[in-house]
Amino acid sequence: MRLFVEDNEKKERVYLKQTARTRSELVERIGSRTLRVNNKIYSVNDVKAAPSENTAGAIALGGAIGVLGGVPGVIIGGAIGALFGKSSDDEDKQKTIQFNRS
Structure with missing residues (x-):
């Protein structure tokens, strides 16, 4: 499973280096409910998962x-x-569904 955010300007996915089973776990790992990707601020709720x-x-x-x-x-x-x-x-795929529902 790979985590990503969607860059709406470039219309592309930006994959994260972090891994987590749920959004709550992602918050614990990064220490915040927001994250900076390519100089843009995203909420943890903007993060989605896609199966490898x-x-x-x-x-x-x-x-x-x-x-x-x-x-x-x-x-x-x-x-x-x-x-x-x-x-x-x-x-x-099950892990992806679990993350996206969290």
Whole structure:
């Protein structure tokens, strides 16, 4: 999960280095209900979360490990990587929902 604020002037997301499970935890970590990003002041309520996309990396890693087993190894390794990646993505999406509802 990645935290960001939206820069309305540039119409883009600005990702934060901080991590937190909830906005309350973010307040504790930064010590304030406001934060400065690119010389603009934002409220903690302006911070949103977006899920990280890890599935492709897990599939590639599984496939690379599977190379040791030839073609069947690549297929099996990619499938196992996809399963682990999907599980990780599902968990990340739940964390994103939890933060955005906080």
